[in-house]
Amino acid sequence: MLESHQLVCISCPMGCRLTLEKDESPIGYSVTGNNCKRGVEYAITEMTNPTRMVTSTVVIEGACLSRLPVRTNRPIPKGRIMDCMELINGLTVISPVHIGQVLIKDLFGTGVNLIASRSL
């Protein structure tokens, strides 16, 4: 049976509606509905290893605000987002923190760090 998926491409504002079908080609899928080749790249990444940047906040003590914004320095696999949030929710930092400061190193062995996204 043919395995088929519908996606909206987010590479640019066009929002092409892509259809992926599993086939015997080297990349494993055929992509239709795209207006440029970026659509194919997006669809394949999205099917094989979708990733997202995680942005959130952690508790900070001794600052004028009670939350410090944080982010992953690179996108992490989509399936790890909620695990990442669990780590973030358990973290408390003490002011001063500098922008870009690493708060958690090497999340889940991905090599991605959690960093402060402002100085506080």
Add this chain to the structure above:
Amino acid sequence: MRHYEIVVIGGGPAGLAAAIEAHRNGAKSALIIERDRELGGILQQCIHNGFGLHVFKEELTGPEYAERFIHELKDMEIDYMLDTMVLELTSERRLKVMNSHEGYFEIEAEAVILAMGCRERTRGAIAIPGTRPAGVMNAGTAQRYMNMEGYMVGKRVVILGSGDIGLIMARRMSLEGAEVLAVAEVMPFSGGLTRNIVQCLDDYGIPLYLSHTVTEIKGRNRVEAVVIAQVDENLRPVPGTEKEYRCDTLLLSVGLIPENELTRGAGIEIDPKTNGPCVNEAMETSIPGVFACGNVVHVHDLVDWVTAESCRAGKYAAAYVRRTLKQDSEGFVTQAGNGIAYIVPHRVRIENVDEELTLMMRVRKVFHKAEMVIRVNGVEIRRVRKNHMAPGEMEHVSLKLAELQDFDIATVSVEVEEGGR
């Protein structure tokens, strides 16, 4: 009385860029007046990524984008006052100002730059029927509570409006463990960027109901349920299509309004379409020496465009102070033709434009495969092909000075033609 060459009202992205650029262009004294406790404006609560793709060629979060400008500003001799409110601006560019440690005082400026940003439309502005319980709040307000103050605003949430703030908050609340039940949008298309629908709704399995609105809010002390219904082509609810969601929170993301109380008070001409001041090529308002930039002029979807526009305002304000901004002619007018909601700037004195004139505009509806037709004095000079345009995404048309030089221009118009060649 205190005197500055340039006073900027508002220390958000527009005010920061305008002050920095005015300083770079020779302003000897500049002051930013900010009513919050810190600089950066709304960027400080926008902790998601996606800022700076055009200006810095990288994807930053809001606070990161702000911090770059704040750093630059602090290295320059630009003054700023925090926790300080401008009560009134006069047409002679005198500011009536107040804060808690100096009380009331006045400041005189040779040029003023308005950079007060915008405010969210509220429940009152869209007249939702039902009771008045706690738990109905604007998406941007909720964003500030969550991201800066550390309060969780609700556990079961319905969102009205699919503007970017609403979409971003749908993801934010999901990440923090809330259940976002639905996003309702009264228009047949989303007001937000497609990438936000994918990353903020689809990723979390949140349904988006287009052509739907909230018809009732239930609950005495706290929101207990929200009813949404489909609307017809006249945006009237269709009986029998109601869906009720048990929830404790309703977030509203139903549009932004430029904050122009000071502008109106000074007697500056306002464009009823943008709700912001009418401006010329220098981002100068109807009062000479008073400039405006960013969301106070028209609501932007990308901060990068706010920065670009504000740099122009800062540069021209510095030129005004140096007496190098040419003020003799009235200039030509820009006209929004079919399919275009508005164009900024409203007037252009071509003698002040170097190299290129950028027109910013929004289309009225979603277009697929259309052409933007640019006409000078009614004569077509260029067509720009567009595969996709939507009201949620600002359009730019850049005209080279060389394209305009041979004309004695009265009007420049832009119109959308569907289909095209």
